[in-house]
Amino acid sequence: MVTARVSRIQIFPIKALDATTLEQARILSSGALEFDRTWAMFDANGKPINGKRHAAVHRLRSVIDLANRKLSICAGRDPSFPDPAFSFDGDREKIEQWLGEYFGFQIELRENPEAGFPEDTVSPGPTIISVATLQEIARWFSLPFEQVRARFRTNIEIDGVPAFWEDRLFGATDTVVRFAIADAVFEGINPCQRCVVPSRDPLSGAEDKTFVRRFTELRKQSLPPWSDRFRRNHF
Numbered sequence: 001m002v003t004a005r006v007s008r009i010q011i012f013p014i015k016a017l018d019a020t021t022l023e024q025a026r027i028l029s030s031g032a033l034e035f036d037r038t039w040a041m042f043d044a045n046g047k048p049i050n051g052k053r054h055a056a057v058h059r060l061r062s063v064i065d066l067a068n069r070k071l072s073i074c075a076g077r078d079p080s081f082p083d084p085a086f087s088f089d090g091d092r093e094k095i096e097q098w099l100g101e102y103f104g105f106q107i108e109l110r111e112n113p114e115a116g117f118p119e120d121t122v123s124p125g126p127t128i129i130s131v132a133t134l135q136e137i138a139r140w141f142s143l144p145f146e147q148v149r150a151r152f153r154t155n156i157e158i159d160g161v162p163a164f165w166e167d168r169l170f171g172a173t174d175t176v177v178r179f180a181i182a183d184a185v186f187e188g189i190n191p192c193q194r195c196v197v198p199s200r201d202p203l204s205g206a207e208d209k210t211f212v213r214r215f216t217e218l219r220k221q222s223l224p225p226w227s228d229r230f231r232r233n234h235f
Helices: 055-059 092-103 131-141 145-152 165-169 211-222
Strands: 005-011 020-022 039-042 060-065 070-075 108-111 128-130 156-159 177-181 184-188
Touching: 055 060, 070 092, 092 108, 128 131, 128 165, 131 145, 131 156, 131 165, 131 211, 165 177
Parallel strands: 128 156
Antiparallel strands: 005 020, 005 156, 039 108, 060 070, 177 184
């Protein structure tokens, strides 16, 4: 028997930027967590600015005051946040100007308070991982635990369970796995496929060219018996 419990909730108010840790979270009618990826950056062609396409986002540090809708942002490993913070309501153009100067091209900051800007628009609910999974990956690559957490950018962490326990939360194609967290009932839809972001240092954006190959090999070797390998087209 295992006793699964939520040990951490984190959201990413601006898509691709830093996490905000919460004691509790409200689930929107869309299924998304409130304030998760509520804001997102786009270039002049309407393409999103994210870690997949722009490694420079990793060098940005951000702190969001959700209650007052304010943003503090800076670039570099040693944050020195300017004062006062930007207001999402009154300083939108100033935020876009600051970001445009950083990236070197025009930036538009959009807001979607109802569903955010998830990668999976069909299933925009929170992503879930076990603490033991993050610990195991940290062991694989001899990385600090907090760095692995920052690489995988997951919303809900579950403690008290073995590594890759979260593979129990999806089933065969076109099926759902129902489970509850407190009074909220979820439907597990599918394993979340990852992009290049976990292979990068979350502070500098430097990429480990061997990460994907090694991760794939180790994930195959460690695939637990409860995981449906046929739901994957890669590891």
